[in-house]
Amino acid sequence: MLIGLGLVLFASLIxxxxxxxxxxxxxE
Structure with a gap:
């Protein structure tokens, strides 16, 4: 569950x- 949450956060940051x-x- 924590890993999934981290992936979502990582994807949103990217x-x-x-x-x-x-x-x-x-x-420009």
């Missing part, structure tokens, strides 16, 4: 990171 990178690319 998603947020890529989203921010894409947003920065759009600005």
């Amino acid at each position: 998603g947020l990171g890529t989203w921010q990178v894409q947003r920065l690319d759009w600005k």
Whole structure:
């Protein structure tokens, strides 16, 4: 159960990171 929760958190963090990178690319 804890492992699943960690994976969800990890996936959300990666998603947020890529989203921010894409947003920065759009600005430039």
